[in-house]
Amino acid sequence: MAQNIYSVEQINKYIANMFRQDYFLNRVAVKGEVSNCKYHPSGHIYFTLKDSSGTLSCVMFAGSRGGLAFPMKNGDHVVVNGSVDIYVRDGRYQLYARQITLQGQGDLYQEYLRLKEELEEMGMFAQEYKQPIPKYISRLGIVTAATGAAVRDIMNITRRRNPYVQMVLYPALVQGEGAAASIAEGIGALDAYGVDTIIVGRGGGSIEDLWAFNEETVARAIFRCSTPVISAVGHETDNTIADFVADLRAPTPSAAAELAVYDYSLLEEQILLYRNRLERHMGEQTEKYRRKMENTALRLERVSPHFQIREKRQRLADGETRLAQAVRLVLERYRNKTAMLAGTLHGLSPAAKLGGGYGYITDLSNTGVRSVEALRKGDQIRVHLQDGQLRAQVTEITKSGRKSDE
Helix, strand or coil: CCCCCCCHHHHHHHHHHHHHHCHHHHCEEEEEEEEEEEECCCCCEEEEEEECCEEEEEEECHHHHHHECCCCCCCCEEEEEEEEEEECCCCEEEEEEEEEEECCCHHHHHHHHHHHHHHHHCCCCCHHHCCCCCCCCCEEEEEECCCCHHHHHHHHHHHHHCCCCEEEEEECCCCCCCHHHHHHHHHHHHHHHCCCEEEEEECCCCCCCCHHHHCHHHHHHHHHCCCCEEEEECCCCCCCHHHHHCCEECCCHHHHHHHHCCCHHHHHHHHHHHHHHHHHHHHHHHHHHHHHHHHHHHHHHHHCHHHHHHHHHHHHHHHHHHHHHHHHHHHHHHHHHHHHHHHHHHHHCHHHHHCCCCCEEEECCCCECCCHHHCCCCCEEEEEECCEEEEEECCCEEECCEEECC
């Protein structure tokens, strides 16, 4: 009888199929101590579960990391929920984890998941109900224990960032019996008192230590609060129901104070920057309008009656000067012409001729004698010379070319 021969791959696939058909192996919870825990850059977590009898290889893929609510490390005692399957390539079976809880906390974690799902379905985590955190506040409400690192961190950071912010502390129980009611009462009291922002929080701890912030009472108090609420519970890796309901989640109480209180020094720097910018702009505008006013004043001065009178007076003075110059030129021209005519007239004047040894003759009635025909022998005549007159009697008359005896 011939014996069937199979490849390694066929055997591994057959065994893997048997694993997948086993209902028990598909839904199994295994408890043990974590060892060889490695966080891969891809987001997968590889680790080994061990107890006194043996070890079991485990892996939690990145897509299932929502089922891990704490930073798992070597030495943790955990309960791993998942399925057992074989890795065909290596022929090695391992536990594929879907949910990991710390041993002894499984019931609390299940309650946490149940309440989270219920409140999420009710819309209490919806983004449209989140209130914006005011940028500048004057009063900060704090709901936390009166002693402890959380309140000291919040107070120190608030004083450092803005010493003018008033802090109002409601000293609440944050752990143990009655803590949830105390926290809810503190939120309501500060909301009624009238603060600008409320920080609800405490330092880190185990799931039992933080359980008050997973209570429905606290969740509903935060949801009803009309004042913006910042949840600051535990360390950065801790998540509570209060974180999901609050308007803003801070990883730590110190971070909550930084988110709630604006840094006053930055505000002073901004104010100084705005003041310098405003002064520079005002200076530029003032200079611009000063030049505009000066130009307007010059234009107004040009159209003012005073300027017009002064302008026309200047024009009249200039015209008067030009007229005087023209008159002087005309007078000078006529003076020169007159002098020329006077010289000519002087040359034709009988008196001027007398100065050259000449004279002229008139009768006794001063009528000029122009011809010898006007005289007779014995007539009395006057001879006018340059320096006087002579009276004479005609004794002889001689015409041109001949002598007259008359």
